[in-house]
Amino acid sequence: MQPIDPSVIQNRIDNLRDRDLYIHLEMTTGAYAAHRDSSKHPAATFISNALIRFSHGSVSGGGPFRVGLKMPHGWVYSEGLTHYEETDSERLIMAGHDREGKLVVALQLSPQPF
């Protein structure tokens, strides 16, 4: 994983426009948070391999970054993205990691199921 370069991400997003894509979208605060500290409110959500299509999308912010994708009937929105997988050219794999390196958010798009 590499820190996000917004121009690279914008380029990748543009290349994925107007085609069927599988999305993995996730946000998590960690299941162990409440086990260690009962005042914490653990939350996690993910959707894996839902099929979407977007007509335009962009990356914004100065880091951590936001991404918005316009779909025919709605939006995909994700905030807090910090890293992307530079070795994967077919798929766009992005994640947001906190100061300890723990994953907080993930947004992944691929023409093939994950």
Next chain:
Amino acid sequence: MSDKGQNQGRKLLAVFAHPDDESFICGGTLAKYAAEGVDITLVSATRGEMGRRMGNPPYLNRETIPTAREQELKNACDCLGIRQLRFFDIRDKTVEFVDREALVARIEALIRDLDPDVMLTFHEKLGGHPDHCAIGWATTEACRRAGRLESLYFISFGGMMEQPERYGYTRRDVVKVDVSAHLPAKLAAFRAHRCQSEIDEWVWRSDREALSRFGSHEYFLRAAPAPASDAAGRGARGLF
């Protein structure tokens, strides 16, 4: 208790949820029995692929983490002396949502096939994580159906079972295993689970310093009451 070979031919089946459960929670006990010649089979229901620890800076992502954690678990098994490793290929976080009957049947078939002397799993309420509680419930149910509840023990975290009364149990329900001679193997297993343990700075200090963080005992809860005749705390086929 530690004569090598005294438990030759004995079998232990551990059914857990994630790679690292076996090392972080009861690695000392597994290393001890492996060293005594017990043939250990470990089941990991998932590959821990929804874990949040992915290196810092992150060197893993959601798509590369399953293979990485599988390999780390294989390395940890080598450190502990576990020879048989199986995955149930359930996606991390979803153990409580899979077909419960199918999961119980799968574990029951494994119990009947292996005929282990002792089984370990999570307590269905004290597991601390939904996947832990779900695999613990399913394994307990499978043991019950196989008529083997008296061979089942629940693993517990750290010293929580030093005061079993707090959880509605008594001292007779608790088995205490001295793992002091096997802490180096436990530390090696912690380090094998690198992407999970590297965030914990103490694991990577000198061996002496890191080893001092471990307790000398690991605690287990009996799934069935101790038989009255069992003065020494060990069942007929039991290792504990």
